[in-house]
Amino acid sequence: MEWMDGGNVTSVPGFRAAGVACGLKKTGALDLALIASQTPCTATGVFTTNRVRAAPVVYDRQVLARNPGAIRAVVANSGCANACTGRQGQRDATEMARLVATRLGCRPESVLVMSTGMIGQPLDMVKVAAGVQAAVDQLSADGGHTAARAIMTTDTRPKTAAVRLSLGGRIVTIAGMAKGAGMIHPNLATMLCLIATDAAVTPPALDAALRRAVEQSFNCITVDGDTSTNDTVLLLANGLADNPPLEPGGPGFDTFCQALTAIAVNLARQIVRDGEGATRFVTIQMRGAASDADARQAAMAVARSNLVKTALFGMDPNWGRVLAAVGYSAARTVDPDRLGLWFGDLALVRDGQPLPADEARARAILEQPEVEITVDLGVGDRSATVWTCDLSYDYVRINAAYRT
Amino acid sequence: MEWMDGGNVTSVPGFRAAGVACGLKKTGALDLALIASQTPCTATGVFTTNRVRAAPVVYDRQVLARNPGAIRAVVANSGCANACTGRQGQRDATEMARLVATRLGCRPESVLVMSTGMIGQPLDMVKVAAGVQAAVDQLSADGGHTAARAIMTTDTRPKTAAVRLSLGGRIVTIAGMAKGAGMIHPNLATMLCLIATDAAVTPPALDAALRRAVEQSFNCITVDGDTSTNDTVLLLANGLADNPPLEPGGPGFDTFCQALTAIAVNLARQIVRDGEGATRFVTIQMRGAASDADARQAAMAVARSNLVKTALFGMDPNWGRVLAAVGYSAARTVDPDRLGLWFGDLALVRDGQPLPADEARARAILEQPEVEITVDLGVGDRSATVWTCDLSYDYVRINAAYRT
Numbered sequence A, B: 001m002e003w004m005d006g007g008n009v010t011s012v013p014g015f016r017a018a019g020v021a022c023g024l025k026k027t028g029a030l031d032l033a034l035i036a037s038q039t040p041c042t043a044t045g046v047f048t049t050n051r052v053r054a055a056p057v058v059y060d061r062q063v064l065a066r067n068p069g070a071i072r073a074v075v076a077n078s079g080c081a082n083a084c085t086g087r088q089g090q091r092d093a094t095e096m097a098r099l100v101a102t103r104l105g106c107r108p109e110s111v112l113v114m115s116t117g118m119i120g121q122p123l124d125m126v127k128v129a130a131g132v133q134a135a136v137d138q139l140s141a142d143g144g145h146t147a148a149r150a151i152m153t154t155d156t157r158p159k160t161a162a163v164r165l166s167l168g169g170r171i172v173t174i175a176g177m178a179k180g181a182g183m184i185h186p187n188l189a190t191m192l193c194l195i196a197t198d199a200a201v202t203p204p205a206l207d208a209a210l211r212r213a214v215e216q217s218f219n220c221i222t223v224d225g226d227t228s229t230n231d232t233v234l235l236l237a238n239g240l241a242d243n244p245p246l247e248p249g250g251p252g253f254d255t256f257c258q259a260l261t262a263i264a265v266n267l268a269r270q271i272v273r274d275g276e277g278a279t280r281f282v283t284i285q286m287r288g289a290a291s292d293a294d295a296r297q298a299a300m301a302v303a304r305s306n307l308v309k310t311a312l313f314g315m316d317p318n319w320g321r322v323l324a325a326v327g328y329s330a331a332r333t334v335d336p337d338r339l340g341l342w343f344g345d346l347a348l349v350r351d352g353q354p355l356p357a358d359e360a361r362a363r364a365i366l367e368q369p370e371v372e373i374t375v376d377l378g379v380g381d382r383s384a385t386v387w388t389c390d391l392s393y394d395y396v397r398i399n400a401a402y403r404t
Helices: A055-066 A086-104 A125-138 A144-150 A203-215 A253-273 A292-304 A306-313 A320-328 A359-366 A393-400 B055-066 B086-104 B125-138 B144-150 B203-215 B253-273 B292-304 B306-313 B320-328 B359-366 B393-400
Strands: A015-020 A032-047 A071-078 A111-116 A159-167 A170-179 A192-197 A232-237 A281-289 A340-343 A346-350 A370-376 A382-389 B015-020 B032-047 B071-078 B111-116 B159-167 B170-179 B192-197 B232-237 B281-289 B340-343 B346-350 B370-376 B382-389
Touching: A015 A125, A015 A144, A032 A055, A032 A125, A032 A144, A032 A192, A032 A203, A055 A086, A055 A111, A055 A232, A071 A086, A071 A125, A071 A144, A071 A192, A071 A232, A086 A111, A086 A125, A111 A192, A111 A232, A144 A159, A144 A170, A159 A253, A170 A253, A192 A253, A203 A232, A203 A253, A253 A281, A253 A382, A281 A292, A292 A306, A292 A320, A292 A370, A292 A382, A306 A320, A306 B393, A320 A370, A340 A359, A346 A359, A393 B306, A393 B393, B015 B125, B015 B144, B032 B055, B032 B125, B032 B144, B032 B192, B032 B203, B055 B086, B055 B111, B055 B232, B071 B086, B071 B125, B071 B144, B071 B192, B071 B232, B086 B111, B086 B125, B111 B192, B111 B232, B144 B159, B144 B170, B159 B253, B170 B253, B192 B253, B203 B232, B203 B253, B253 B281, B253 B382, B281 B292, B292 B306, B292 B320, B292 B370, B292 B382, B306 B320, B320 B370, B340 B359, B346 B359
Parallel strands: A071 A111, A192 A232, A281 A370, B071 B111, B192 B232, B281 B370
Antiparallel strands: A015 A032, A032 A071, A032 A232, A159 A170, A170 A192, A281 A382, A340 A346, A340 A370, B015 B032, B032 B071, B032 B232, B159 B170, B170 B192, B281 B382, B340 B346, B340 B370
């Protein structure tokens, strides 16, 4: 597997993309992206577990249930989430797909829709129609980077990743783009992400591969503990690599899954690095757990704790907050007398007993832009890794003034 | 029931208190409180559900299990939580009780201990010993207010409340003090709180009354979603009012419960009003729920959401964040098409459909120091009320620099 420097969705043969500004964002920034495949794609998606689902999420789930084998395009807008918009929102999502289909000359049920931005505002469909027209006109084989910019909201930079690998004697490319900086606390899916590949993959293999990848990537990050109404991860495979179609458990499937997971992890980590107001990229390693679920729950509680996150912002080695979060986490088996704790490679607690503190060294570790916190629950052999960021003044500033 | 203006624990006949500075806080502020009863008290407590429990929590649970009928004093320090301190912490909590018992001439198992402050640091027992000596010397029948100040950490003001009522032909007083401003996310109990009464109450009645009161007060607040290692609510009844002892379900029991709950709610609301960095006091009313648990879970998810809390700080009527939090909450029955939402008396959503927005009025409501957000789940008749505060720059400042 080879990483493609600067690669993006149009690094995948057969995909074209565009990003345009149609006025949904008051700033005049890019706000509508279109990704189109020259041939029909097998497609699958993973969506938010929030019961309050945005209209595009409802729409895409219906389309993928009926028509998973012939997806031609994905249209995505930023600046408006089309969430909590009632029946009008459903009509708008459907119309957005129809506009693209008309321009591309395909069926409406071949088009998927994603939206991100402000919740509770209707989409301005006049602007969307103009944006779709412009985007279709500008579709190009090197438009992937511009498309990635057009789905940004509070993101400070676009997020793309691409790899190339050999499968069944053929060269296959997998590439993705994602957005997300706040309202990030995945629960089976998160944020907007589109991954494209030219691999030939059967529908069940595609679905299994995406679920496996999401579980190890977007479900391992948190910025602020808020699960979005719009979380969507789409995976499109156009089959142009002409490899023997991948089957679940068949030849090449694991190799494909590993590459897909690498792309998903790369994009997920980019989201945390660009977390709203983030000054630190933090890895929480939870080990010695009685179960995978315990490891995940304990790690997520630490990663979500406002007190841990503000201490990280303040470079304050206030390690008691980490153990407090483990203690109140949903992990079932926690024995305070078995806990171990490290900041980087500096041991702070062993068997629940605090070790003589080297405050200066602990502080020096927290001053680094990347921090690793390891907790050993001491009751088993399961582990989990979760990525998070700190909680800074800028997180508050960005979210207190999101609309103004 | 009559509220006693400026009342505190020493408003209860038979209780004396003191607050002293013994150097546990570097600032020289008061940091050790002692409350003593002239006669043995029936006592009960509710403690943190965090599995990482501070040494005083472990100690008090043992004492109350063995000796609930003859408690004479409570000693509480601020500046050091004696949590995550291992075996030394257990020895220190026991020694702290013994020091008080020796000075007061009672048995060590008649003394309860509370600690609050920094996690992971050992108690300085030389300072504690001097503080206990000074506090015993200064015990007085009007020391309740000073004791309340001595348990403060990031609190900006002491929290006390007192009521007087008639029970079985006798005048009974119930009074309490509490501390807490951060690490506030109760789970069966929270923060430090001591409530004293001169009512005669049987042990089972006392325990039932406290659990009922806590459920409707300290378990209905959140500041930052972090459940403390030290949460403790103690209730001491010395019986000096000489009323016929209250039995569960017997005459006067409900009246006592109502008064006790009023004290607990009053103190809980004081904690939220003084939440770290808080600029708004926010009431979340969740109604139309399918169950009490659903109502509580949905309300808590809204109250805990960093995005809702930062929007409140920014006076931004970004109501979609409220519905998003309801959607991802642990409430079982949530139907997006039945949701109703109000800021104050301004309706924003009905049956899941957004109503024409009066942005200026919504903003004016959020500019008030007290904000009420009501959500109707529309699927039942159960309800819950939760109190919270906003998330401001000052919360980050306070917690990024807690130790420095």
